[in-house]
Amino acid sequence: MTDSSHEDRPQQSESAWSAVVSLALGVFSLVMSEFLPASLLTPMAHSLQVSEGQAGQAVTVTALVALVAGLLVTSATRGLDRRYVLQAFSIILIAANLIVYFSPGLGWLLFGRVLLGVALGGFWALSVATAMRLVREQDVPRALSLIFTGVPIATISAAALGSFLGDMLGWRNVFLIATGLAVMTLVVQVLTLPSMPPQRPTPLRTLVDVLARPGIGMGIFAAMLVFCGHFAFFTYVRPFLEQISGAGIQSISTTLLAFGLANFTGTLLAGRWLEHHLRLTLLTMPLTMGIIAWLLVTLGGFSLWTDALMITLWGLAFGAVPVAWSTWLTRVVADEAESAGGLLGASIQLSIAAGAAVGGVLFDAQGVLGTFAFSGTLLLLVAFLIATRVRTQPVPPVGHTDGIHP
Structure with a gap:
């Protein structure tokens, strides 16, 4: 059987952009539902x-349930049309938010959030592979950048509007x-998503097989370190602005709004840049972020305007990061994009928790400058790792050198 990485790709004029928009709405x-409690914590606690x-x-x-769901969803739904699986996640999202709305106590609230984790992890695991099936190969980076614009918009909405x-x-x-x-998202998905039968069985061991390919584990590890460095920084931006600036x-x-808008811009612009400069983008973004972190450690507090400008530039640089690593995945493991997407999604969820946790320990021990120094050092080191160890060419399964399955 031949390599299936190009199966079901649209023909030259068939990129389904309306379906891509429905994925962006899903994101x-x-x-937004994931981060709403952060802006509503006090009234939620008092009410419950x-x-x-x-x-x-x-x-x-x-986050924890999303991590597990991202790893398991590909094998658990391996016989189902991806259109219906994605729509099912939107239905689960609707149920999750309604349970939170009606929750009489903490137990029901957490149950609703567990359901949200299932939908979140599952959707992230399938989103990259789905984008590959909706658009032409040369349009994949732009499709991913459009899908990921949902992240900064949702983050801003959850914080400000929430x-x-x-x-x-x-x-x-x-x-x-x-x-x-969520109901609106489901309606758009029903109207736009085409039938996408599973391309071939993806048993749970496929996760191990993907990680066994040369360079894949290193790439996933490098992506995790980039996200860890970001969340160690971003979690403590407000204390930095209060204490140092x-x-x-x-x-x-105003600074956080500028960060969010710059993040949105970076995400939107990343698609075209990544079509021709994948390795350069993977390398340049953490390098830029690491330099910014150290500039804030050494020069922070000199001027509120320059501090705000550097934080905004960080947002612009990080906007390209999720798109870049998702594009990397479509290049190096195109034939197992669903399983690889689950691994990448799980690593990001883990890095969110790890970055915030390590940053918190350092914050208590050394203050916000210690946290920023850790973030900057980690990002500079991972930039070197990307430059020397991360592959950006297709990686065939172990035992195959031509990408052809027997």
């Missing part, structure tokens, strides 16, 4: 009569609005 709905720390587990449990609407309408109604967005709440809000 937006899922990521629990501590803010307990309510905060609504984010933690979602807190504003929560104060005006109550936190439960914010989740009801999120449910409405001397910023007030208005300046902090």
